[in-house]
Amino acid sequence: MLPTPTLLEPAATPTPPVRILIVEDDPVMQLGLEQFLIRQPLFQIVGQVADGYSGIDKAIELTPDLVIMDIGLPQLDGIAATQQIKAQLPEVRVVMLTSHFAETEIVAAMASGADAYCIKGTRLDRLLAAIASAQDGAVYLDPQIARCVINHLKSPHSQPNTAQLSKRELEVLKLVVEGKSNPEIAATLYLSVSTVKVHVRSIMGKLAVDDRVQAAVVALRSGLV
Numbered sequence: 001m002l003p004t005p006t007l008l009e010p011a012a013t014p015t016p017p018v019r020i021l022i023v024e025d026d027p028v029m030q031l032g033l034e035q036f037l038i039r040q041p042l043f044q045i046v047g048q049v050a051d052g053y054s055g056i057d058k059a060i061e062l063t064p065d066l067v068i069m070d071i072g073l074p075q076l077d078g079i080a081a082t083q084q085i086k087a088q089l090p091e092v093r094v095v096m097l098t099s100h101f102a103e104t105e106i107v108a109a110m111a112s113g114a115d116a117y118c119i120k121g122t123r124l125d126r127l128l129a130a131i132a133s134a135q136d137g138a139v140y141l142d143p144q145i146a147r148c149v150i151n152h153l154k155s156p157h158s159q160p161n162t163a164q165l166s167k168r169e170l171e172v173l174k175l176v177v178e179g180k181s182n183p184e185i186a187a188t189l190y191l192s193v194s195t196v197k198v199h200v201r202s203i204m205g206k207l208a209v210d211d212r213v214q215a216a217v218v219a220l221r222s223g224l225v
Contacts, residue, residue, distance in 0.1 A: 017044040018135060021064040023055035023081065024048070024097075025073050029120065033068065033097075036124060043131075052076025052179065059085045059092060066134060069114070071098040071105060079105065079112045079213075080179035083220060086113030093134035097127065104213045106145050111220040116140035164206050165224070172199040173224060177216045 020043055024030045030048055037043045047058045052073045059067055067085065071078040082094045095116040096109045109117055116130035119142045126142060133140035165173065168189075175185045182200065186193045200212070207218045218224075 015042060017042050018066055018131070019044050019046045019062070019064045021046055021055070021058055021062060021067045022048045023050075023052070023058075023067060023069045023073065023078065025050040025070060029070075036127075040128070050074070052078060052081035055081045056084050056088075059089060063089060064092060066093040066095060066131060068095050068097050071096060071100045071109065076179045079108050079216065080177060082109065082114050083112035083177065095127075095130050095134050095140075101145060102213075104211065104217065108213050108217040108220070110139070111217045117145060118142045119144050165203065169199050169203050169206075170224065172196060173203050173215065173219050176200065176203070176212050177219050 020037060022030060022033055022037075022045060024033065027050075030050070034045060034048065037045055046062050046064050049055050049058050050073070053076050055067065055069065055073070055078075056076075067082075069078045069082055073081065078096065078098065082096070085092060085094065090113075093115045094113065095118060096114045097118045097120060098105075098109075099120045100106070101119070106117060115134035115137075116139065118127055118130045118140075122142055122144070130140040130142070171189060172185055175188060180188065182193050182196045185191070186196045189196070191199075200215075204210070204212075204215055207215050209215050209218060
């Protein structure tokens, strides 16, 4: 009698690697990230760039699964770059990896759509946890800055007077969110730099904020831009 043939178990489908784009202007940090990530079997680095505009262009070109983004980038900061990447590629996860501790920048980064916020010099297992959380659709905050966010949520905030922004002020605010300087805004809108400064001061007054970063946070939260 012939033996009964055994059924073969279906082969497990290999997990595709997480395709990562690094946006970091410090060459030493960029190299350190590369060396760390390439040792992880489930990660694949698909690109590395050193400024915000290049980060947006590369993200659109490569459509990575995840972007590791610094905040203090030349030309366009990481907060504005993240906001633009998320607007065009909402499925791409963004992990902020930065040395910035300021509450306004932390809140602005999360308001721009970042999925995780890590501090440079943090333990490498925390970076891995941030990447894993972002990939799972969760939000990760480095323990070093979590208290800042909690305090921000607890503190009372003045209601921004968004309804009274003029059409021109909204145009200026949109460019502020994009990280443009006063001279760049002036050139874009064909205004003098002094006129732009007046508009920026008026915007900050109406939004009840103290600086441009806070104005960008309110703009993103309120859906003004």
